[in-house]
Structure formats: structure tokens, C-alpha cells
Amino acid sequence: MSKKGILVAVEGMDGSGKSTQAKLLYHWLRAKGLPVYHTEWNSSKIVKEATKIGKNTRRLLPITFHMIHAADFADRWAQQIEPVLEIGGIVICDRYKYTAMARDGSRDVPQGVIEATYSFAREPDLTLYFDVPVDISFDRIAKGRPKLKFYEAGMDMAWTPDPFESYRIFQGKVSEIYAGLVESDRIVRLDAQGTVAEVQSRVREVFDNHIDLSSIEIIDHSDRLAQNLSESDIDWLTYSGGGDGE
Amino acid sequence: MSHPGKLIVIEGPDHVGRTLHARLLSARLKANGIATHTIGLARSELMGPLVKSHTADIHQLNWRTRSLLYATDLHDQIKHEVEPLLNAGFVVIADRYTLTPRIREQVRGGDGKWISALYSDIPEPDAVVVLHAGPRRLLNRIMFGERLEALNHFEAGMDLALSTSITSSFLQYQKMLRQQFQDAGKKIGATLIPTRLTVEQVHDKIWDSVNPVVEGMLQPISEN
Numbered sequence: 001m002s003k004k005g006i007l008v009a010v011e012g013m014d015g016s017g018k019s020t021q022a023k024l025l026y027h028w029l030r031a032k033g034l035p036v037y038h039t040e041w042n043s044s045k046i047v048k049e050a051t052k053i054g055k056n057t058r059r060l061l062p063i064t065f066h067m068i069h070a071a072d073f074a075d076r077w078a079q080q081i082e083p084v085l086e087i088g089g090i091v092i093c094d095r096y097k098y099t100a101m102a103r104d105g106s107r108d109v110p111q112g113v114i115e116a117t118y119s120f121a122r123e124p125d126l127t128l129y130f131d132v133p134v135d136i137s138f139d140r141i142a143k144g145r146p147k148l149k150f151y152e153a154g155m156d157m158a159w160t161p162d163p164f165e166s167y168r169i170f171q172g173k174v175s176e177i178y179a180g181l182v183e184s185d186r187i188v189r190l191d192a193q194g195t196v197a198e199v200q201s202r203v204r205e206v207f208d209n210h211i212d213l214s215s216i217e218i219i220d221h222s223d224r225l226a227q228n229l230s231e232s233d234i235d236w237l238t239y240s241g242g243g244d245g246e
Numbered sequence: 247m248s249h250p251g252k253l254i255v256i257e258g259p260d261h262v263g264r265t266l267h268a269r270l271l272s273a274r275l276k277a278n279g280i281a282t283h284t285i286g287l288a289r290s291e292l293m294g295p296l297v298k299s300h301t302a303d304i305h306q307l308n309w310r311t312r313s314l315l316y317a318t319d320l321h322d323q324i325k326h327e328v329e330p331l332l333n334a335g336f337v338v339i340a341d342r343y344t345l346t347p348r349i350r351e352q353v354r355g356g357d358g359k360w361i362s363a364l365y366s367d368i369p370e371p372d373a374v375v376v377l378h379a380g381p382r383r384l385l386n387r388i389m390f391g392e393r394l395e396a397l398n399h400f401e402a403g404m405d406l407a408l409s410t411s412i413t414s415s416f417l418q419y420q421k422m423l424r425q426q427f428q429d430a431g432k433k434i435g436a437t438l439i440p441t442r443l444t445v446e447q448v449h450d451k452i453w454d455s456v457n458p459v460v461e462g463m464l465q466p467i468s469e470n
Contacts, residue, residue: 035389080394083413087385219386222444227391229445230266236277237467242446 005085006211007122009096009187011178012130013171014152015140016192017199021130022094024200025207029090033218037084039076041095047072055151062107065151069100070117077121088216097121098129098181106173107157126210128203129182130192134175138168251332252459253369256452257345257431258377259423260401261384263441263448267377268341270449271456275337279465283331285323286341293319305400309356316347317364324368332369337460343371349426353419354406372459374436375452376427381420383442385413 008025012018019040026038042051051068054060060068084091097118104114142148142164150156153163154170181187190206192199222229254271258264265286272282288297297304297319304312320343328338344365352358388397394412399405402412403419431438437455441448 030390035386037389037394078410079412083411084389084394086411087382087413087417089389219390220383220442222442223383223386224390226261226263226387230263232266232445234270234273234446234449236274242444242448242450 003122005088006090006213006216007081007085007093007124008090008207008211009093009098009124009127010130011095011098011102011127011187012192013132013134013137013174013178015137016130016132017196018128018130018192019094020196021128021192021199021203022092024196025203026092028200028204029092032213033221033224034213034216035084035087035089035219036092037080037089038092039080039094041093041099042069042072044072044075044079046075055149058150058156060151060156062104062109062156065107065156066100066104066109066114066117069104073097073100073118073121090216093124096124096127098127098178098187101181102174102177105177106154106170123186126207127187128190128206129178129187130199131178131182131189132192134168134171136193138171142167249329249332249369250335252337252372252463253328253332253340254337254456254459255340255343255345255371255374255436256377257342257374257436258427258441259346259379259384259420261387262377262379263445264377265341266445267375267448267452268339270445271452272339274449274453275460277467280460280463281331281334281336282339283327283336284339284341285327287316287346288319290319290322291326292322301398301400305398305405309351309354310360313347313351313356313361313364317361320344320347320365321368328369335463337463340371343374344368345374345376345427345430349423349430352426353403353422373456374431374434375455376431376436376438377441377448378424378427378438379441381417381424384420385416 010018010022010025023038026036029036042048047068051072054064054068081091081093097114100118101111101114105111148163148167153167155163155166157166157170159169160166178187182189188206188210190199190202256264256268256271268284268286272284275282288294293315297315304315307315328340331338344362348358348361351361388394397412397416399412402416403422404412404415406415406419408418409415428438437451439448439451443451
């Protein structure tokens with residue numbers, strides 16, 4: 001498969017601020033007039049329902065959890081990601097296959113299995129790993145919440161009966177796997193501490209250092225505005241024509 | 247069939263700016279003292295609600311069935327709106343008429359002659375404008391404006407199995423449509439207008455081709 005388009009992924013723990021930053025990155029590139037698309041983990045319509053059933057009935061086991069997430073991702077890959085890459089666009093994925101490696105890996109699904117399942121998903125041109133100390137992300141998610149969801153806390157693994165303790169164990173494992181991916185240069189560590197603006201300027205800097213946008217064609221001004229133009233009006237009293245066309 | 251009104255047809259694929267330009271043309275005619283009425287596909291009282299609520303199902307139908315449903319829709323509008331209004335001296339603007347329903351079936355292997363015969367006894371357009379744009383331009387407009395999800399499978403020609411990817415399929419399908427629109431447009435003496443120009447420039451070209459038809463009816467704004 002020829003490598004077309006630009007694929008950027010953001011990864012990190014829940015509460016690392018990556019989603020906020022991914023959206024800002026999307027809006028920045030869009031403001032440059034580039035063909036850019038933003039997509040999130042666990043968002044395809046097809047699989048959502050089954051995932052919900054699986055979670056509510058607690059039927060999901062590590063391997064079925066792995067497969068159903070992969071099915072969801074495969075759907076997004078085919079419907080959203082690949083079509084945009086194919087026409088030379090930019091895709092920003094809020095979570096990519098490394099999330100599966102981290103989460104499913106924490107549930108003891110062998111890395112070889114995860115890699116094989118996701119082998120159709122190419123390595124992104126850049127994967128930003130939003131790194132915050134586990135304690136901070138834990139606080140952001142766990143503080144002020146009476147309880148954590150069963151699977152979110154990793155209770156299915158029966159590490160401990162206390163959901164908050166279980167979540168901490170789970171996040172510790174996830175963080176370790178991410179660290180390994182940073183070590184092997186598959187994802188790029190980004191210090192995610194600081195204000196939203198500070199982190200965004202770091203994101204842009206790393207992006208500029210890693211990504212060459214010169215091959216991406218800017219969308220014509222009038223086509224970017226097509227939706228607004230479709231509402232446009234003309235004042236006929238003063239109208240004297242639109243000038244020479246060609 | 248002689249009548250004091252005029253029928254102006256604007257054709258072209260989705261996202262080309264057809265509806266915008268139909269609206270601008272209508273506004274300008276009204277500003278110049280001409281009563282207008284706009285019709286379009288799937289807008290009849292008889293068929294509109296059905297087509298809109300079952301779009302996906304209709305896309306699954308055999309081309310002949312689909313052609314008949316759209317022909318029913320257009321004939322309903324012709325009998326109840328177009329003919330009476332042309333007789334009353336209106337300028338009727340058709341935001342798509344017989345070209346789109348024929349061409350999009352032809353590229354799917356439908357029999358163009360058979361489809362044309364469904365429309366053999368309807369008011370002849372006094373002017374036809376075909377708006378066109380490169381497939382990539384149309385795709386850019388969709389992607390930048392609405393979102394990829396707005397791209398429907400039929401409009402992307404996915405049923406033709408040109409490609410498993412919706413974007414590639416869209417580009418190939420729209421290329422075929424554009425060719426057919428241009429060929430058919432030339433054949434019937436339509437004015438072909440590329441919509442890469444500004445809104446005003448495209449409007450001017452439309453106005454130029456419509457003006458000879460409505461000239462005698464115009465009552466300019468400036469003459470108080």
C-alpha cells in the first residue's frame with residue numbers, strides 16, 4: 001500500500017488532556033486551510049451497542065474486549081481514517097492502536113496477539129504520548145467521583161476489591177506499557193503538564209518538527225467557505241456583476 | 247403547448263452550488279418584478295415525504311423502480327405546480343429536472359432512452375444551465391464544510407463497487423457523472439458553467455443565459 005496522507009495519533013492516560021489538545025491541533029490545521037479530519041476511540045455506531053451490552057452484563061473478557069474494540073477501530077479505519085488518508089488528507093486520531101496495546105496488554109492479552117490484530121493499521125507519522133504523572137491523571141479522573149465504572153477501573157481483572165485501588169493498579173500497568181512504547185520510539189513523549197496553552201505550543205512544536213506539510217494541498221478559499229457561501233445573498237439594487245470570470 | 251411563463255432548469259451534482267444559484271436567480275427575478283416558483287427533486291407533495299424518509303431504501307431499489315418513483319414525483323409537481331404557474335406567467339425554476347434522474351441511472355447501467363420516455367410529454371425548458379466542478383473540489387467542500395459522514399453511499403457511487411473506499415469511489419463516480427452531464431448538456435444546448443468561479447461570477451453567467459428568455463418580462467428596480 002502506498003503511503004498517502006498524514007496520520008497523527010494522540011495517546012495517554014485518561015485525564016492527561018490529550019483530547020483537548022488533539023481538538024486544538026485539528027482546529028489549528030483546519031485554520032491553515034488543510035484537509036484534516038478528527039476521530040475518536042470507541043465512537044463508531046456499529047459496535048457501540050454491543051460494547052454497551054457487554055459492559056452492562058459484565059460479559060466482556062480480556063479477549064472479547066480486545067476483539068470488540070478492534071472491530072470498532074476497524075470500522076473507523078475503513079469508514080473514516082483510510083478514506084481521508086487515501087486522498088492525501090490529514091487524520092488526527094484521539095487514541096490509536098497503542099491504546100489497545102496498553103489496555104488489553106494490561107489485561108494480559110499477549111502483545112503479539114494485539115500487534116497481529118492491528119497489523120492493518122499503519123504506524124502513524126507521529127504519535128504524541130501525553131505524559132503526566134500517574135498521580136495527577138488519577139486525581140483528575142477519580143477525584144470528586146463517587147464511583148468508577150467496572151471496566152474502567154479494571155475490576156474485571158479482580159486485582160483488588162477496591163475500585164479506586166484497582167484503577168490505580170490498572171493505570172500503573174497502562175503507564176508502564178506506554179513507557180515501553182516511548183522507549184522503542186514508536187510514540188513520542190510530550191510533557192503534558194502545564195496550562196492548555198503551554199501544552200498546545202509544545203504540541204505544535206513537536207508537530208512541526210516531525211511533520212512535513214508541503215505535500216498537502218490547501219483547500220481553495222471558496223471551497224472552504226462553501227457552506228457559508230450557500231447561504232450568501234446579493235443586494236440587487238447596487239449589484240453590478242461579479243467581474244470577469246476567466 | 248404555448249404559455250406566457252418560462253421554465254429555467256439548473257442541473258448538476260450535489261454540492262456544486264445548484265440550490266444556492268437557483269435561490270439567487272429567483273431573488274433577482276423577483277426583485278425585477280417577475281413571479282417565480284422553484285421546484286426540485288423529491289419536493290412533490292405526493293412523493294417528497296416518502297423519498298425523504300426512505301432515501302436509503304430507495305437507493306437499494308432497481309434503477310427502473312427508482313426512476314419511476316422519481317418520475318412520479320416530478321410529474322406530480324409538473325401537473326400541480328409547473329403547468330398552472332407557467333400558464334399564469336410565472337418563471338418556474340427547476341432545481342434539477344430530467345437530467346439528474348436520467349444520468350445517475352445511466353451510470354448505473356439504466357436505459358437512458360427508457361427513462362427519457364417517462365418525461366416525453368412535459369414542459370420544455372426555455373433555458374438549461376449545467377453547473378459542474380471537479381470531483382476533488384466537491385469532496386473538499388463536503389470534507390471542510392459538513393464532515394465526511396455527510397457523504398452518502400449513493401452519492402459516492404459505492405453501489406457501483408468502483409472502490410472499497412468511499413472517497414476514491416466518490417472521485418471516480420463524480421468524474422463519470424460530470425462527463426455525462428457535460429455530454430448531455432451540450433446535446434441539448436445547455437450552458438455549462440464551472441463553479442470554481444466566485445458566487446457572483448457564476449451568477450452572472452447564469453443570468454446571461456437566462457436574460458434573453460426573460461428580457462421582455464423584466465421590470466428593473468431602479469426605475470421609480
